[in-house]
Amino acid sequence: MSLPVEFEYHSLWATKQMNFNVKTAAERRLIQLNELVEIRMDAYENTKIYKERTKALHDKKIIPRDFAANDLVLLFNSRLKIFPGKLRSRWSGPFRIKEVMPYNAVVLWDREGKEFTINGQRLKPYLAEYDTIETSLPLEEPQAA
Missing domain, CATH: 1.20.5 (Single alpha-helices involved in coiled-coils or other helix-helix interfaces)
Structure with a gap:
């Protein structure tokens, strides 16, 4: 103390x-x-x-993505996350670019010729030729040997 x-x-x-x-x-x-x-x-x-x-x-x-008219691109489908498919790709397309607008907006044509505008950040270049694309593959039964 x-x-x-x-x-x-x-x-x-x-x-x-x-x-x-x-x-x-x-x-x-x-x-x-x-x-x-x-x-x-x-x-x-x-x-x-x-x-x-x-x-x-x-x-x-960072890969620069400079798009021009008549380029082929794939479009990222962000809504696919709601219904996930194990083997399903989130990229749809190919689409042809009609016009590149300011601020990374891009006008696309689909296969039927309809136009729609989307953000360019959702695109990536498509590297295959447009003419060689098949819309569906025929499924056949395997041949017995």
Whole structure:
């Protein structure tokens, strides 16, 4: 148990220790503040370097999608997620591009010649020839050998 007199003595002793060398304590505190500023600047530079490297890595993997009129494209069907099919592709098409509008909007023709406008981010180039596409494959019974 500590008495008020002892408590007063300890606080006086602590105050005396802290204020013993005011000039050196102030200099030490200034040095610590300057070191803190240097550490913050190093952290800022490291963060900047990290962000630049991450952006370069991301940009390297981006495939530019520049579409022109009469190109063949596949359209991503985002509604297929509601009714998932294990082997069903989410890409439908191919569609022919009629016109590329500003802000990545694209006007497409379907097989019947109808036009519709969609966002260009939902497209990817179709690499096969349009004439070689078959609409359905006939299924036949296997031949007995």
